[in-house]
Amino acid sequence: MDAEIGIFGGSGFYTFGPESGPARTITLDTPFGPPSAPVTITEVGGRRVAFLPRHGNNHEFAPAAVPARANLWAMRMLGVRQVIGPCAAGSLSPDLHPGDFLALDQLVDRTWGRPDTYYDAGDAHHVAFADPYCAVLAAHAVAASERVGVRMHPSGTVVVIQGPRFSTRAESRWYRQQGFDVINMTQYPEAYLARELGMHYTGIALVTDYDTGVEDVPGVEPVTQAEVFASFDANIDRVRALLTELVPALPDEPDGCACASAVGPLHAYDDHSLGTP
Numbered sequence: 001m002d003a004e005i006g007i008f009g010g011s012g013f014y015t016f017g018p019e020s021g022p023a024r025t026i027t028l029d030t031p032f033g034p035p036s037a038p039v040t041i042t043e044v045g046g047r048r049v050a051f052l053p054r055h056g057n058n059h060e061f062a063p064a065a066v067p068a069r070a071n072l073w074a075m076r077m078l079g080v081r082q083v084i085g086p087c088a089a090g091s092l093s094p095d096l097h098p099g100d101f102l103a104l105d106q107l108v109d110r111t112w113g114r115p116d117t118y119y120d121a122g123d124a125h126h127v128a129f130a131d132p133y134c135a136v137l138a139a140h141a142v143a144a145s146e147r148v149g150v151r152m153h154p155s156g157t158v159v160v161i162q163g164p165r166f167s168t169r170a171e172s173r174w175y176r177q178q179g180f181d182v183i184n185m186t187q188y189p190e191a192y193l194a195r196e197l198g199m200h201y202t203g204i205a206l207v208t209d210y211d212t213g214v215e216d217v218p219g220v221e222p223v224t225q226a227e228v229f230a231s232f233d234a235n236i237d238r239v240r241a242l243l244t245e246l247v248p249a250l251p252d253e254p255d256g257c258a259c260a261s262a263v264g265p266l267h268a269y270d271d272h273s274l275g276t277p
Contacts, residue, residue: 002026003041003050005247006080006199008071008190013086013236016040016051016243028077031269032069032115036061039074045248050078054186063163063185069115072193073269082137082200082250085190086239089158089182090166090211092175097207099235101150101242102182103138104203105131106157109188113162116189118196118269125196127262132191136254137202144246150238156181158205160188172211183211198263200254204242206235 007016023042028035040051052071055061075083089102096102119125138154145152159175161167163185167175175183182205194201 002078003048003075003080004082004252005047005250006050006052006075006078006083007243007247008083008085008087009051009053009055013053013239015053016042016049016240026078028074030070030073030077032073033067035070035074036067039078041078044244047247047250049247050075050080054190064111064114066186066190068186068190068193069118072190072197072199073118075199076197080199082134082254083194083202084137084141084243084246085187085201085203086243087184087186087203087205088208089184089205090209091207092159092172092180092183092211096153096156096181098209099151099238100207101145101152102156102158102205102207103133103141103152103154104158104182104187104205105133105135105138105155107132107187107191107203108157108159108178108180111160111162111185111188114189116192118193121269127192127196128258129192129195129262131258132195132201132203134200134202134254134257134259136257137200137250140249140251141202141204141242141246144249145242148238148241148245150242153181156205158182158184158187158203160184160186167211182207195259195262198260200257200259206239208235 023040025038025040027038035052036056037053042049054066142152142154157180159180187203191201191203
């Protein structure tokens with residue numbers, strides 16, 4: 001086992017790990033092609049961590065082009081059982097402000113055409129996804145946020161859009177009316193593919209903007225790419241501090257969730273010469 005915990009880096013988050021100390025980079029190939037970038041293996045608080053920037057080292061993959069199947073499979077090849085997925089998100093609520101964190105517990109998929117299953121070959125398997133995120137990992141994330149002093153909302157729903165464009169005002173208004181909390185472009189199929197592999201996955205959203213503006217909040221302008229990147233860059237040290245606190249606190253094997261029970265027969269793509277479990 002090369003790593004036990006996996007972390008995906010989001011927009012503006014391309015490296016993770018101690019500034020000094022042992023770290024190595026592994027270039028992998030999978031049945032779904034190469035992942036977004038080579039994987040960095042490092043140690044954080046005595047735990048072996050695999051870090052992979054989901055958009056690539058230079059943000060070369062647009063949201064719909066992120067090779068999510070390869071990324072999750074690469075984590076599986078390394079032995080990862082728990083995955084943390086930080087991501088940038090736009091607020092759809094006046095109670096969620098730029099700089100806030102949100103431990104996601106539900107998602108709504110509004111994407112299309114993305115390869116989103118490992119069960120498109122071999123035996124059919126239908127996976128329960130009523131609760132998309134691991135509640136055990138989320139609870140640890142909330143506790144870690146309290147210890148490092150960042151504002152973390154303990155639950156919320158993300159609506160995942162296709163991108164790369166941002167929403168129209170009408171779309172954003174509709175999402176708010178549905179009661180969704182934040183909007184993002186990459187949580188699906190990443191969270192679902194982790195479930196198909198029986199991994200424990202937690203999505204941690206960093207609010208970077210107010211999408212097209214928030215009703216009843218005057219003077220808030222629609223989001224721009226520059227705003228998202230600037231906000232994430234301004235908060236990257238807080239993201240790293242949260243993860244550095246969270247990783248050592250994670251259990252060896254989360255107990256009390258159904259994440260691992262979803263995995264079915266994956267032999268159509270398995271190749272044990274690659275080191276898959």
